[in-house]
Amino acid sequence: MLDVRRILLFAEVARRGSVTATARALNYTPSAVSQQVSRLETEAGQPLLDRHARGVTLTDAGRALADRGERIARELKAAESELADFAGLRAGTLRIGTFPTVGASLLPPAVIAFRDTHPDVRLTVRSARIAGLWSMLESREIEMSLMWDYDWCRIDREDVDITPLLDDPPALLVGDRHPLATRTDATLADFADDSWITRADRHPVAEALVRSCRAVGFEPQIAYEAHDYQEAQGLVAAGLGVALAPTLALEGIRPGVSVLPLRPPAPVRRILLVRMADHALTPTAGAFLGSLRESAAARRTDAPDAGGRAVVPDPRSGS
Template structure:
């Protein structure tokens, strides 16, 4: 098999018409260049140069190989330019994962900043529940993903890299007609005798509610199971019960609902950025991760 490095050296000799001139330009010795050309001729099985006192002349095979060498040079230069475009965020695709509450709160600011700064990078965002995000990460459909966990169910795998972004404490949603609606803050224990609106389908916030209530000594009475936080707010406004929701899920509060910061103890979830350990981040992903850190830091000020 032909050695590409020797082909490129031969192409330079063909371009300059002299072994000595090529050696001088590349800071080699003439004998080193001659040895490499001789090895290339052995690999090719035929002479490529005709040597004479004033330089070299290409054989027919040599001219054909020099033309191929020029094409290789152009392709290598194109590859270097493309890699430089990716490194400089002038090309490429970035695929990230998220989940609904973060997709509606933390993520948009980072997306806007990234697209403004790097419009030539195609950004794709996939939203799913945790199981779907894991599948996309493991299948390399996304480079990294926003995720969450609680104290009792930490994300802990040897094949991933987890970067915490911020804590997302819960808040209480109460009707503006509730007797405690005007408080600046409240505790779960204050609502031990209220009915509760929770999330359906074994949603993690439902477990957070039960654990939080049990921690202060009561079992919550569930009056309604909602399929999203907007539905939960509607039922709160209607007076069916009170609800627990992560702060990041409360970007838009409907009329008739008051939000009360929740005093400890309260089940706080962590917002995380997760990637597979054997999948180093591209320059685009590193840049986007930095924007997410900045956005999260601004929210905690």
């Protein structure tokens, strides 16, 4: 087996035309360079240099090997340059996963900030339900993913690394003609006699609603199962019922709907960034995590007010 380091040294000898000049350039002794060339000749099984008083000349085999050495040196320099580009965020691709409410709220400012700072990195985003995000993480289709959990369904896997980003408290959506629409906040118990609009297809928010209502002593009466929050808002505005929604789902509130911050107890979900533990955090991923943290800090809605309640801004106010 040929030693690559000796091949590179031999290419340097061929380039400079003598062992002495090579030793001087690389801060070696001539004896050390000669020994390495002799060992390379042993590995090659034939002479590579013709030695004479005026220096050395290459044999045909030596000339062929020196050409290979030059190519290896060029490839190594190219590899170093590419790695420097990745480390300096001047190249590469970052693949991340998300889910709809975060994809429409927390993620866009992070994407804008990241692309403004690192325009040469290609960013791809995949959106899916939780099961799909786990599948893409495990198959390495994505490097990391935004996810969520609640108190009763914490992500508890030893093979993942979790970075909490934001607590996302819920709010109540009520029609403007509802008797409590002018309240500044409310509790779930205030709506024990109301009909509810919830999410269809066993959506996590539907489970959060049922668990939370039962915790305060009533069973929610479901009037409609919506497939997205805009559909739910339309029926809230029509007066069919009231609805529970995470704050991050309230990017666009339609006319006829009022948003009431919900006093505890309330089912707060955590917004997380998750990656497989055996997938090291690359410089690119680390930079994007920084952008997400800045976006989360700008949107954080869990600061308590003077009464100890979570402050949920009305999206129509621009706050």
